[in-house]
Amino acid sequence: MIALATMTVVYVVLWQTAIEQKKADLVHIAQSQARLIEAIARFDMRHNRIDWETPIGERGPTSLLSQRAGADTFSQIVDAHKHYKGFGLTGEIVIAGIEDSQIRFLLRHGSQIFSESKSIPFDAKLAEPMRRALSNLSGTMVGLDYDGTEVLAAYEPVDVLNLGIVAKINFLEVKQPFIKAGAITLAITLGIILLGGLFFRFLASPIAQQIIDSENKFKNLVENISEWIWEINLAGDILYSSPQTKKILGFTINTYPGTQLFQFINPPEKPKAVASFKLCIINKQPLIALKCSFIHKSGQLVHIELNADPIFDENNSVIGFRGVGHDISERVAKDDQLRLYQETLELRVRERTEELEQINTEMRNFAYIISHDLRSPLVSITGFIGELKEDIELIRKYSENHDNSSELTEALNERIPESLYFINSATEKMNHLIQSILMLSRAGRREFHFEPVNLAEIVKNTLDSFAYQIDHFNVSVKVGDLPTLITDQLAMEQIIANLLGNALKYLSSERNGVITIFTEDSGQQSIIHIQDNGRGISATDLPHIFELFKRVGKQDVSGDGMGLTYVQTLVRRLGGKISCTSTLEQGSQFSFSMFNQAEVAKK
DSSP, rough: HHHHHHHHHHHHHHHHHHHOOOOOHHHHHHHHHHHHHHHHHHHHHHHHOOOSSSSOOSSSTTTTOOTTTTTHHHHHHHTTTTOEEEEEEEEEEEEEETTTTTEEEEETTTTOSSSSSOOOOOOOOSHHHHHHTTTOEEEEEEOTTSSSSSSEEEEEEETTTTTEEEEEEEEEHHHHHHHHHHHHHTTTTHHHHHHHHHHHHHHHHHHHHHHHHHHHHHHHHHHHHEEEEEEEEEEEEEEEOOOOOHHHHSSOOOOOOOGGGGGOOOOHHHHHHHHHHHHHHTTTEEEEEEEEEEOOTTSOOEEEEEEEEEEOOTSSSSSEEEEEEOOOOHHHHHHHHHHHHHHHHHHHHHHHHHHHHHHHHHHHHHHHHHHHHHHHHHHHHHHHHHHHHHHHHHHHHHHHHHOHHHHHHHIIIIIIIHHHHHHHHHHHHHHHHHHHHHHHHHHHHOOOEEEEHHHHHHHHHHHTTOOOOOOOOEEEEEEOOOOOOEEEEEHHHHHHHHHHHHHHHOTTTSSOOEEEEEEOOOEEEEEEEEEOOSSOTTTTTTTGGTSOOOOOOOOOHHHOOOHHHHHHHHHHHHOOOEEEEETHHHHHEEEEEEEOOHHHHHH
């Protein structure tokens, strides 16, 4: 009797312990599933802009369940449950919502969706656990399921989607081991002590194994989600981190004591992240779309968007956060690339606009030159032709009356030769101007032939052609390292010859000449500099040096004002720019950029 009484007490204690443990397991399953669904739903709501017809937090018999609400979330949940077989023989998870005062069941374990629209009235006596969950209650109970089966169930509301989730197991399955154990106890009273140990093992082991299997299954469910699932305490220590960090960050975050979430964030962004979490703690609100840069194992930055819900204790105080991390590096890279393209495009548009304005100005100047400089010789020719007509008329009259021989002699010996001289000079000037314009025009139309051009060799050959002037004026020429470019050789020879020729023409008589030639290389283009210590150009004349037929400074050197205009035309046609900096009586530096066509072709 004593042994039987003892076993009865033990039996009752074990029964109560098992029931409480089973309740705790079901509560853990229901709550963990509810929180996980909420986190995924919030993420989907922000990124997929689902039409949420039921306001967050609203729940009751009049609530509507949108057919579109949570579609993305449910697709993930269904996919995650495909290989989940439940727990025990009858244990399962059920998700339901409210529609037209009906409890509508949406999903069961094992990814089974009700083949027909399964629903029962909200005020029916069946599905009591789900009715409580949909009434925004949480807890455990023994009651009737939707099919009238008595079940031990844990119920929990699912916010955001306004659903309820129930983790349940048939109460008969819970009682069955104890019924069997009681029968064995009554049948084998004499061996009760021995059987007690076996009974304990028989009772505890399956339940413990079920709990372990259930935890492993839900752990696999969380770890197989593509997002990074994490949990931290109030101090920021990581309590849980899913293995997705191996894929996202290149390493697995271990939950050792003192390992903090913030230590993996890019240091300059850490204060912003800490401040965001503190604000959520103060306001007891979720963390929404916090964008941070985490440091990858390789040292590169990985852009992650963090979303989390606060964890509360029994006093409604925040004790930590449980959330999801989404890798947005690809999106950030595309945004940065788009912004760079926009900035580059704006810069190129400004540059092209400036070039067009400059070309328009040059065209206006060119039109002025055509109308003015070519008109001037024509006026001279017209005037002297008039004088010739007068002299010819004088000769004609003389031939008629033979008087005034002195005027005839003056006309034949002075005025007519003078008129012919000026007419010839004006004609030659006009011809020279026309030839210069034709040469400039041909430079704008000539087809370039791009080939490897040794700039050092071109400079050497050009200097050799100026050897007499260099020796005569005792000029020192310094040549730096010059590259080989893919460009038009003839155009490059003409550019170098014009610039070096000008440098030698306009040396100062007060000092020995020094000419320096060097380049700067930036990969796609080279900038060639030709520097001298000659006369220099005044600040007033400097803006006009590239104008057609424009000559500045002291006019003691022959020239037609075409050289620099011709050089500018060639440089522009090769895709470059030319500029000049100068100080009067100190010297000048001409610089022109030249694209390396081989490097440009690689881009």
